[in-house]
Amino acid sequence: MDNSSGVAGREPQGDISVLIAGEAGDGILFTSNVLAKVLKRHGWEALTCRDFPSNIRGEPSSTIIRASRRPLLGRPDKVDIILAFDCQRCRQLIRFIRPGGIVLCEGEEEAPCGQHPPAAFSFYRFHMRKEAREKFGSELFKNMIVLGGLGYLFGLDQTVLDSVITEMFLKKKGRAVVDINLRAVALGYQKARELVPEEKRTSLGRKLDAGRLVLSGDEAIAFGALAAGCRFFAAYPICPASEIWQWLALNFPEFQGLVVQTEDELAALNMALGAAYAGARAMTSTSGPGGSLMMEAFSLAGMAEIPVVIAHVQRVGPSTGIPTKTEQSDLTQWVFGAHGDFPRIILAPGTLEECFDFTVAAFNLAEMYQCPVVLLTEEDMGQNSRTTPDFDLGRVTVDRGRLLTERDLAGLAEFKRYAITPDGISPRSLPSQRGGLHMVEGNEHNEKGFRQEDAANRVRMTEKRMRKLETCRKDLPPPRRWGEGGAAIGFLTIGSVLGAVLEAGEELRRRGHETKTLQIRTLWPFPGREVSEFLSLCRRAFVVENNFSGQLHTLIRSQVCPELELKKVLNYSAQPFAPADIIRAVLGDRT
Amino acid sequence: MDNSSGVAGREPQGDISVLIAGEAGDGILFTSNVLAKVLKRHGWEALTCRDFPSNIRGEPSSTIIRASRRPLLGRPDKVDIILAFDCQRCRQLIRFIRPGGIVLCEGEEEAPCGQHPPAAFSFYRFHMRKEAREKFGSELFKNMIVLGGLGYLFGLDQTVLDSVITEMFLKKKGRAVVDINLRAVALGYQKARELVPEEKRTSLGRKLDAGRLVLSGDEAIAFGALAAGCRFFAAYPICPASEIWQWLALNFPEFQGLVVQTEDELAALNMALGAAYAGARAMTSTSGPGGSLMMEAFSLAGMAEIPVVIAHVQRVGPSTGIPTKTEQSDLTQWVFGAHGDFPRIILAPGTLEECFDFTVAAFNLAEMYQCPVVLLTEEDMGQNSRTTPDFDLGRVTVDRGRLLTERDLAGLAEFKRYAITPDGISPRSLPSQRGGLHMVEGNEHNEKGFRQEDAANRVRMTEKRMRKLETCRKDLPPPRRWGEGGAAIGFLTIGSVLGAVLEAGEELRRRGHETKTLQIRTLWPFPGREVSEFLSLCRRAFVVENNFSGQLHTLIRSQVCPELELKKVLNYSAQPFAPADIIRAVLGDRT
Amino acid sequence: MRKKEDFQFDKPTWCRGCGLYGVLEALKRAAAALDLEPENMVIVTGIGCHGRLNSHFRAFGFHGLHGRVLPLASGVKLANSRLTVAGVSGDGDAYSIGMGHFIHAVRKNIGLTLVVVDNRIYGLTQGQTSPTSSLGFRSISTPFGSKEYPLDGLKLALAAGGSFISRGFSGEVGPLAGLMEQALSHKGFSLVEVLSPCVTHNSVNTYGWFRSRLLKVEQEPGYDPADIRKAWALLDREDRLPVGLVFRREKAAFQEMVLEGRDLALAAADLRPDRARLEKIMEKFR
Amino acid sequence: MRKKEDFQFDKPTWCRGCGLYGVLEALKRAAAALDLEPENMVIVTGIGCHGRLNSHFRAFGFHGLHGRVLPLASGVKLANSRLTVAGVSGDGDAYSIGMGHFIHAVRKNIGLTLVVVDNRIYGLTQGQTSPTSSLGFRSISTPFGSKEYPLDGLKLALAAGGSFISRGFSGEVGPLAGLMEQALSHKGFSLVEVLSPCVTHNSVNTYGWFRSRLLKVEQEPGYDPADIRKAWALLDREDRLPVGLVFRREKAAFQEMVLEGRDLALAAADLRPDRARLEKIMEKFR
């Protein structure tokens, strides 16, 4: 490792994390995003893991920021540093400190927060708020002081920290604002150094940072949409999907794209359908209740064969649930929900690269198979920041499927929008195209698009539409295998749970248990063959997912009926998995 | 058989059916309902089977009316009589005539409709429209002439026909209208007699008609709701569920019940939730797209633990599909749809008695388990008329579950609306009750109903809610077994498909194949034990359902993972099953 | 110059005498008068008897969902603002289940024409009371008489900031076609409500009933469709049903504002990935 | 006589200075002034910062879905019309996603009070543009300025046939409480829109901004809240924001009409099956 910054301190363990704890409104999100970027610039892999209340002010709010040498991480079980804005929060969370860790808390109390054996951790009073008020005239600067303090504790290169902050403020706020912020950072660094002896801190050296990014899943999807040629986005605000919108709202104009805020989710999906029908690559995004509201138009997209992309970032349900926290409890809704049988494609990225790649794929699949495509992620993936290798922009292609040109149309004896074909895909024309006139129908219709209700036509058209589900299989992301092919223990998982599963797998290997993992990346049409194959090579199999009822488990069973007993490893605590949860389940399993 | 009317004619075969074919607007529905009632009064089992377009005028429309000695029928494969309003329709449908049958058609053409070997059937020109115009001054009377004609062809007792018509018109329209209608009936009878020789007609004798009803599933559900004490109904019009509303709109006022027409389905379910929360037994009904629109509030009902009943009468999907025809393609939506994991109970009646009984049960279950209960039927059950034994009104009970009185509340140290209990059921109070103040929350909440988002509370509350799904099992309608326990062939089916399956079973037995049937009556929580048990006693098993993708099949597999291969017998033609469809599938199955 | 026959397609199956025949005829005449190309027109319909209209109008057609004509049509218009986009909806479709979209499309002034065929009944579903049915109206949904006050779509459009608000009568196809012609040429949102008898399910609001209540605004002395207070006062009369162009104002249309400066329709965008520009965007995540 | 403290429950967690504190305070004062029993009040809230209100108001509370305050509250009222039922909603909740229900509840004149806390922003979701935000408004959802014309809920209520239409300001709790008191006593549908700053996400529509634009209707010479044309003209002014009781009329309320002659609340019905009457009903199917 290239420890170029050469700061003294405890040897980095290859893994270090800090928990910042305060209240909603404390600006913790900003701090953690800066830190993640700085860590990335140091060449480390970073993960943020937020635990925010669905409230604007005054309720407990915290984030873990983790730096590691390996990518694809889970939520850490214990942290090395806790930095708390008040004693109450500190006491609540102090159980997360690892033995020997460092706790900094601003509170006014005399005694350290939490009962602990004297040597369990080092406790310090760190007055970020007070210093901010006193030295800079506003509590707003507390986050800079925190960043400075963490800069010291992580042994970070101050120039990197400074440059990230400069980039963030210079354009929007000017030099003077940058300077005062940098002074606050410096103060924090100094104050922390005064408190914590050098040998107690960790020193994260710098490695080469090349070809890497740090961003959230929502941003990766938004960027993917832009790259895929999406130019129409209609949505209604909802956590935790709004970041897709926010990113597009900022970046679309330059690409002549349009973001429309609709009155509700019903309008959002219908508007996207209208735009897609008219020929734009169109998308909407939503979560929880918004997804339920989209079911009707989802069914229309299937019947009318409109290529539309829906990004659904799952949150804790049912109903309003916990809007700001993570869960995977809308899997079966998107696979089996909405009335009637119609073709749909459901993709579930588990890494940031997949968020980007699958979004590009989604737009192609939607047009190639003329059906709705859903990108299903979860809050943990959507809102937390992670490092990733660069997205491979060279892989971005645009395939508009059987969309005809006016010349194609002129060459046809008769244009039938819903022509029955061996692969189920019909030719498509767009409004304004000469020779392309047609009806689009949500009622059962004939090949020309006109309503027709007799049994023979009904059977033919249903089969035509559903045939696409078979035809498309070759173009869908197959499940991805991780780990040793010969391992006796198999995990099946989905989405951002992948990180925790892979990390658990490594720990289990250290403890003598080889594991392998099958990451389901296309939920529908279900990759039954690959899953059966994988299961046939497992001796024990665990389905690991973030919900109560085992929705992935249900889905797998409905499609492959394995001989093996499929065990559930569930987490419905509104928190992402920590690897320890999975390790415990495997070691505790007595079969 | 008591052939008391003593009319001459062909010996009744124990089964006879007529197909009336015309256009939308021809009044075929009225005719078939009268005929069904008359057949019932003759002591026969009757079934109507409509095939209406989703249009007001001018498109093909037809109904089969079947009379039989046995109950629980399927759509007949062939009919004994066709009565057509025009040659075009006659030609289209003539393939349904059984060899030796009778075809009456009004058309003006010279030649008989349809090509057929001379002796295949007897063809006559029957001028109901012309006669109506000429003799009664209006085509409206054509249906009375048709009824008279069928009266002759079925060898019906004219006094019964006359009295049914009299009952229908006397109160609303007066004596004079009755008389002219009866004269039209008499004319039809006479005209048919002039055309068709007595020996060609069938003579349905009269049997005892006691303790029997004739009605549709929608009416049975509406009556069940009334009996169960439902006094609040909010809905938005939609085929084929509107008949529930129409019946309630007529019958509620006398019972101080209220029907509210809402602006859409979102409002309908939310309003029913409000009324249920306030203490009324409340219900909504819908179909197809309306169900999709209700998903959001369905999830709220689960989270907030509101007892509400939703009657969903399935129609052909996806999207607007074919609104007037039958399908069972919303099964998985109600079981797995809506965002988040929450407890729900889904009942699927297969007979009219079950429509009534399960509706009563639904209101009790909703209050006992404080969750949404769905009554899932399909157009075939909802709109077609069938005969049934009387509903057992003595079985109607009202159980309001853990609803507290003010006295109960006064006795409590502290009232917790969402108290965590071993069975998951919490005490409930109503607005206006002293001591019952509480918050109802769609966000995750604590026992008092206040929003709370920490992991420990989340886990406890989720488990509490979901526990109800286990607790309720003992009160749910178990699957019902039909046929020989030892039979090698097992059918699994649902809803009104039951009739066709049982009838197919009888025919198969005649051909030497014993069968048995498991009718799934509670879709969720799924009766896994009973299904496994049944399957373990089958050598071959067929899941028979009215949809493309095999939704019941999917559900069964997801819950029981049988060793036996479950075969699909599907019908997605927008028509109910004819027993022949099932027989063909079984005989064609080569395993 | 196109003829109205250029827009005819197949024979409708509405009940004989239904007001919808008049609506279809008027729309064809208006399209012909404006010499529109069928290929540049999109007609979006809702679910109801009115929803059959675009099966018989030769243009691009989209028969969508009940109540969602406006968001669907807005998506079409925004993706390709060169198209002439009209929605055909019903009193149930636009004013009951679609009310939220109605107010917001009017407010945003999205450049669509919405024809609301108001027969004061749910025709297709066999005749239930609608939000425009009068208090006391009896139907299969309200057999003992409706207890709801009817609404006035024009008033609501006025209150929502509408820029083109008109009403016609399907019994007078000429004037109706004239309104539609103006509406289709309007840049912002244009409402053409059509009083249109349902001869099968509504025996109250017949041709005669409507005719006897019509108040032709162009015959009102001094009526000025630019005067919003006059328009309000006119609509507030309870005795009569104003028909004609009730209100009109100039107001930037949504698509003009949001698509300003774009030279291509969104739908015509070049989708080939521009690697260099994307690389630049990716820099933001470093 | 109850005191406002009788309706207080726990401490709210809104941002310091948020207008919602004023709304809560006014509602408590109004309830106390009317001497309502907490047990006979139901407060239904939508999703948004406003949705936290009933966690802090001692009465029955139902925190439902985003945009569905009115159907939920209507169900409560109709099931037990003896209850005083109030909805507390937001500009997004009532006027965006809930617009359809808003128009229809006003039209039907269902006996509820709806308090719309209008902060011209989506507060809870971190500050997106709302349907009342002005043209050009910048927020995370419209970083380059909104291209939508804002709507006026009072105008819409007037057009929908509203019978009690008022507006208050959360910076003036006394008058607001007065309006709420009248609204809660009104038999039909009553609207109390509250101009209410969001101090965290909306830096445009501050207390000062609102205050400088208020126009107090009771101080307008000759203003008559029974005159609908005056009300319309007042609301049509673009320079000022009228506050006070803008319009009121007597009009039978929905619950009065549909529940006429019933002596028991639906919720209090005797549910024991009356076998004899049911047998009689069953005869219809013979």
Ligand SMILES: Cc1ncc(C[n+]2csc(CCOP(=O)(O)OP(=O)(O)O)c2C)c(N)n1
């Ligand atoms: C979501 C949804 N709810 C209900 C229906 C059933 N439905 C079909 S048409 C219609 C109303 C038709 O009334 P209107 O819009 O006035 O059209 P009209 O038939 O009178 O032209 C309804 C309720 C539906 N198709 N979709």
Ligand SMILES: Cc1ncc(C[n+]2csc(CCOP(=O)(O)OP(=O)(O)O)c2C)c(N)n1
């Ligand atoms: C169906 C649905 N869509 C979106 C959301 C997300 N959401 C929560 S609050 C809110 C808007 C809040 O704005 P407003 O109603 O003005 O309330 P405020 O927070 O300003 O009081 C939204 C869009 C949701 N909860 N449900």
Ligand code: SF4
């Ligand atoms: S039912 Fe009414 S609206 Fe529908 S086609 Fe017939 S007359 Fe027209």
Ligand code: SF4
């Ligand atoms: S975000 Fe705005 S509306 Fe919400 S509590 Fe804070 S100030 Fe009030």
Ligand SMILES: [Mg+2]
């Ligand atoms: Mg209508």
Ligand SMILES: [Mg+2]
């Ligand atoms: Mg707001």
